[in-house]
Amino acid sequence: MSMDGLEQEVTERVKPLLTYPLGEPPVAGEAREIAPGVHWVRMPLPFALQWINLWLIEDGDGWTIVDTGVALEQSREYWRKIFDETLKGKPVTRVICTHMHPDHMGLAGWICRKFNATLWMSRLEYITGRMLVADTGREAPEEGVRFYRAAGWDEDALDSYKIRFGGFGKAVSKIPDAYRRMSDGDVIEIGGRPWRVITGNGHCPEHACLWQEEQKLFISGDQVLPRISSNVSVFPTEPDGDPLADWIASCQKLLNVMPNDVLVLPSHNEPFIGLHERLTNLIEGHEKALARVLQRLQQEPKRAVDLFIALFARKIGPELLGMATGEAIAHTNCLIGRGLARAVKDEQGVIRYEAV
Structure with missing residues (x-):
């Protein structure tokens, strides 16, 4: 299942300061040029979140693809149609994945092998993706069972977790065994124009966004979405992690680094203008959620x-x-990181959180 599956369940009320200048999205299997050399592709997803935006950039004698969709035969058929109708006989030479979730990296390996193209990712996203694929076919680890039991899951839910564990690799084609690393601040020339890499954290370990200053384009991946808030989760592999602090800091980083007048090209929903307004809304939304959680913990301890x-x-x-x-x-x-709560584990291994 997609790591983005909960996003539509945490919709924020966005003030009417965002504008959507591109109108209706393209139909699946078609590429629409939205700026010189930059094309918008849209693919269906088999999740609660039904669509993903992908980007195709003309790049000299070839093409660069940014994100790929889930490894489904239907998606492959849509890509084959785009390859035939849009590439003008030129090959894909580079595949960039903003991060390692299956709706973004799922077909990267297939496309890379088809065209002998190079995969570009940040290091933590590439390594994490390889790690999760390696879990395919394994039994659920005891650490995971303890983690979800501590959260308050009953035995039926734990049994379901054991059955579903290791499914990540089923939505991802074989990942290339080599890649080109992208780091924060790197400048990549695509189509004769510089695209700056800006990384963020919280939704995933080292999400890579791309900013083309001249065209005022910002490929935001899942780091900024206009109508929904990206899932920010703790997982059994790092039970004491604080991804929400990372997420809020990343939103603030983008506020400090990015201008407000860019056309934001998100992975879900429609391209929009109003980056600063949306980032402010995301920060405020999570701060309000933290206040609601703290208020409940002040009433009594909660799982x-x-x-x-x-x-x-x-x-x-x-x-x-x-x-x-x-x-x-x-x-x-x-x-807990802010010193406002603590975790207390009982004899059955269940954790209850209480206000400090």
Whole structure:
């Protein structure tokens, strides 16, 4: 399942300061030019979040693709149509993945092998993706079972976790065994224009965004979305992590670095103008969520699963339980990091959070 599957469940109220100048999105299997040499591609997803935006940039004697969609035969068919109708006989020479989630990296290996293209990613995203794919076929680790039991999961939910564990690799074609590293501040020439790499954290380890200053374009991936808030979760591999602090700091970094008049090209929803307004809204939204969680902890100690009502607009079903739990713990860990809460584990291994 996509790491972005909960995003539509944490929609923020966005002030009417954002504008959407490009109108209706392209249909699947078509590429629409939105700036000289830059094309918008849209692919369906088999998740609660139904669509992803991908970007195709004319690059001299070839093409650069930014993000690829999930490894499904339907997506491959759409790409084949685009290759036939849009590439003008020129090959794909580079595949850039903003991060390692399957809707972004899923077909990267397939496209790279098809054209003998180079995969470009940040180091932590590449390594994490390889690590998660390596879990395919493994039994669920005891650390994971303990983590979700501590969060308040019952035995049925734990059994479901054991059955589903290792599914990441099923949505990802074989990842290339070599890649080109992208780091914060790097400048990549694509189509004769410089694109600056700006990294962020919280939704994933080292998300790479791309900024083309002359054309006023900002490929934001999942780091900034106009209508939904990216899932920010704690996972069993780093149970004491504080990704929400990283996320808020990354939003503030973009506020400091980026101008407001860029056309933001997000991975989900439509391209928009109003970057600073959206970043401010995202920061304020999480601060309000932290305040709601803290208020409930001040009433009485709570398990992670008891905090869903403070974070999400509707009841969380089994299909979203893992991401909802991860997001709830992200909020409690952030409060712990700020010295406002603590975690207390009982004899059964269940953790309850209480205000300090």
